[in-house]
Amino acid sequence: MTSQHKKFKISVPATSANIGPGFDVLGVAFSLYLTLDCERLPEGSPLQMTYEGEGATSVPLIAEKNLITKTALYVLSTYGIQSLPPLKIHVTNPIPLGRGLGSSGSAVVAGVLLANAAGNLGMTNDRMLDYCLMVERHPDNVAPALFGGFVASFLRELEPEELEPSSIPRSEPTRNGAAQPPTPVTDIGHYIQLGWTKEIKAIAVIPDFEVATEDARAVLPSTYERADKSRSGIYNLQRIAVLTTALSQTPVNADLIHKAMADKVHQPYRNSLIPGMSEMLVRITPKTHPGVVGICLSGAGPTILVLATENFDQIAAAVQEIFMRQPNGGIKSVYKVLDVVHDGAQTHYYD
Ligand SMILES: Nc1ncnc2c1ncn2[C@@H]1O[C@H](COP(=O)(O)OP(=O)(O)O)[C@@H](O)[C@H]1O
Numbered sequence: 001m002t003s004q005h006k007k008f009k010i011s012v013p014a015t016s017a018n019i020g021p022g023f024d025v026l027g028v029a030f031s032l033y034l035t036l037d038c039e040r041l042p043e044g045s046p047l048q049m050t051y052e053g054e055g056a057t058s059v060p061l062i063a064e065k066n067l068i069t070k071t072a073l074y075v076l077s078t079y080g081i082q083s084l085p086p087l088k089i090h091v092t093n094p095i096p097l098g099r100g101l102g103s104s105g106s107a108v109v110a111g112v113l114l115a116n117a118a119g120n121l122g123m124t125n126d127r128m129l130d131y132c133l134m135v136e137r138h139p140d141n142v143a144p145a146l147f148g149g150f151v152a153s154f155l156r157e158l159e160p161e162e163l164e165p166s167s168i169p170r171s172e173p174t175r176n177g178a179a180q181p182p183t184p185v186t187d188i189g190h191y192i193q194l195g196w197t198k199e200i201k202a203i204a205v206i207p208d209f210e211v212a213t214e215d216a217r218a219v220l221p222s223t224y225e226r227a228d229k230s231r232s233g234i235y236n237l238q239r240i241a242v243l244t245t246a247l248s249q250t251p252v253n254a255d256l257i258h259k260a261m262a263d264k265v266h267q268p269y270r271n272s273l274i275p276g277m278s279e280m281l282v283r284i285t286p287k288t289h290p291g292v293v294g295i296c297l298s299g300a301g302p303t304i305l306v307l308a309t310e311n312f313d314q315i316a317a318a319v320q321e322i323f324m325r326q327p328n329g330g331i332k333s334v335y336k337v338l339d340v341v342h343d344g345a346q347t348h349y350y351d
Pocket residue numbers: 034055059066067068091093096097098099100101102103104105107171172211212213214299300
């Protein structure tokens with residue numbers, strides 16, 4: 001039982017999805033945490049929500065509008081609970097929004113954990129994944145955020161009768177306003193945690209502009225043909241199979257990983273949204289920059305993710321230099337050297 005605990009803290013890691021060829025499949029959790037410090041208030045008190053960090057000036061703090069709390073409200077409503085219990089919630093968010101580090105996925109996971117703790121729902125992690133997938137339909141951010149580590153995942157196709165109108169919040173609203181299922185069906189998400197050698201860290205080079213995931217998905221083709229000129233589907237399948245094992249092995253085979261991180265399914269179409277990316281992917285290699293293991297777009301971008309074993313500052317500087325050479329005064333960026341973390345989202349109870 002958790003109801004006697006007056007305070008609880010939820011922490012959810014940032015993630016990077018895709019890792020090159022693993023579009024909508026692979027994701028990895030990082031040592032950068034969205035946290036919610038929660039305290040139960042006396043019955044009848046209004047919800048109090050405060051927020052610091054990334055998004056502090058833009059994220060709404062109204063329960064029905066904020067992605068964390070509206071996700072929690074949706075989960076609670078499927079249990080017949082129509083409002084959040086009286087709570088004081090302080091959000092601390094170091095994950096930049098709209099940069100391809102899974103801020104929305106982490107917010108969705110935090111919302112599901114918030115509902116679980118606040119409503120004493122006693123959900124299993126697998127059940128929580130189902131709820132996350134009703135809100136964020138691609139699994140590659142929410143699965144590693146929930147479970148930690150390097151995760152491959154898929155979700156089953158929903159049946160037409162499950163696609164009925166409802167008030168499920170979407171982290172990326174569909175462009176055509178397609179209807180969403182009313183309650184989570186079970187057994188939607190399937191995943192496996194893969195090995196990741198501890199020698200490989202991630203350098204996230206974060207430019208000072210946002211790309212909404214919805215916009216970065218809108219530039220992708222609606223169909224891929226087996227016989228297309230670049231054989232993009234087969235190209236990616238071959239690489240993803242090699243990459244998932246190569247990233248677990250010691251000693252690190254940088255040349256193999258770098259080649260296996262190439263992609264033809266999403267990155268080429270997103271070039272136009274991320275000035276300098278195509279040059280970075282060609283020019284920053286294990287041969288040109290010792291320590292580099294691989295390079296890709298992080299999630300839907302615009303962050304560039306370099307996997308590396310050493311020389312982190314020099315490698316980051318090379319990416320930043322290419323951003324700065326872009327037209328109209330260049331693009332400023334910051335970078336973070338991140339560890340892959342093997343624990344996912346957590347709820348700690350106090351008092
Ligand atoms: N901590 C948060 N609290 C509330 N909303 C958030 C939070 N983090 C992200 N969001 C919502 O998610 C949007 C960004 O989602 P998205 O475009 O998918 O980018 P990202 O790559 O960062 O996940 C933000 O504009 C905001 O609406």
